[in-house]
Amino acid sequence: MRHFLSTRNLSSTSIFHILNKAEELRLQQMEIPEQVFAANLFFEPSTRTKMCFHVAQKKLGIETLDFHMETSSVTKGESLYDTAKTYEAIGAKLLVIRHQMDNWVDGLIPNLSLPVINAGSGKGEHPTQCMLDLLTIHQEFGTFTNLNVVIVGDIKHSRVARSNAYALTTLGANVYFAAAPGFEDDTLDFPYISIDEAVEMCDIMMLLRIQHERHTVQQYDSTSYLVQFGLTKERESRMKDHAIILHPAPVNRGVEIDTELVECQRSRIFKQMENGVYTRMAIMIILLKEWGYYNEAKTNKCQKITW
Incomplete structure (x- = not known):
């Protein structure tokens, strides 16, 4: 794995390699002995993803290079490509990129000589969010086979829905969508059910917020x-007694979910955030090792995990 850009073509072996490494890192700290610089290039607002990467990098001993779009040369017209090449030229060994374009990776990856992690691509994919969701599910159920996962909300504009639907199918789960009229995405070949059907048959309900920033008009008010x-x-x-609630956040309380349910007994929303640190640590370790920037032999081995 040279980059981490999409879940569409990830094998179950590759997914479990990441999840196993994340679980190892959760149980035992590991630091990279070599000096490694990473740049987190976020061209869209972010709290959880950006801060999870920052914490993950600190835990691994990776030095984070500063980037703030509003004070960068982007304001002078610099392209994503030239920004990325600049960080490569000054010594970055890893780029973490979030950008509003769906396909920003297409013109970038062939011309860079360092690993790149997709931290969100427009309405395209959000593969690192998917990995933390998968880790949370596996911690709960110990398997993915035949679990009924319903992804509920603004499917049309959700990169989270895509990444999770692809990976969960690969792992043997049954994936369904539930969406308000106008929020469906016919390019994704998964069955749609109603929210009332969903609550009674799901093992995992994954809620999504309305992506207002990608809408041209407001279609629904919060209460309705x-x-x-x-x-x-x-x-x-x-819902079934064992069913759990997930949400990639930010949560719009009182819109896609009643505010009292955000921290209810079956909610794993804040557990997902915690797992986001370990899964992103795992992805970075795997990529840096693949590129030869990290020698595992020089580091104390993590505890072996058997699912």
Whole structure:
């Protein structure tokens, strides 16, 4: 694995390699002995993803190069490509990139000689979010085979929905979508069910916020959306006893989910955030090792994990 850009073509072996490494790192600290610089190039707002990468890098001993779009040469017209090449030229060994374009990787990867991690590509994919979701699910159920996962919300504009649908299918889960009219995406070949069907049959309900920043007009007000298409307390009461709630966040309380359910007993929303540190540590370790920037033999081995 030379880069981490998409879950579409990841094998189950590759996915479990990341999850195993993340679980090892959760149980035992590891630091890279060599000096490594990483640049987190976020061209869209981010709290969880950006800070998780920052914490993950600190834990691994990776030095983070500063980038703030509003004070960078992007404001003078510099392209993503030239920004990336600049960081490569001054010594970065890893780039973590979030950008509003769906296909920003196409013109970038062939011309760079360092690993790149996709931290969000427009409406395209969000593969590192997917890995933390998968780790959370596996910690809960110990398997993916035949689990019923319903992804609920603004499917049309969600990079999270795509990455998770691809990977969960590879791992043997049954993936369904539930969406308000206008939020469907016909380019994704997964069955749609209603929110009321979803709450009664799912093992995992993955809620998504409405991506207002990608909409041209507001289609639903908050109250009507929750009542018609969101997870209300009444709907939650009909979920299976073992079913869990996931959400990539940020959460719009009282819109896609009743505010009292965000931290309810079956919610794993903040557990996902915690797992985001370990899965991103794992991805970075794997890539740096592949590129020869990290020699595992010089580091104390992590504890072996058997799922």
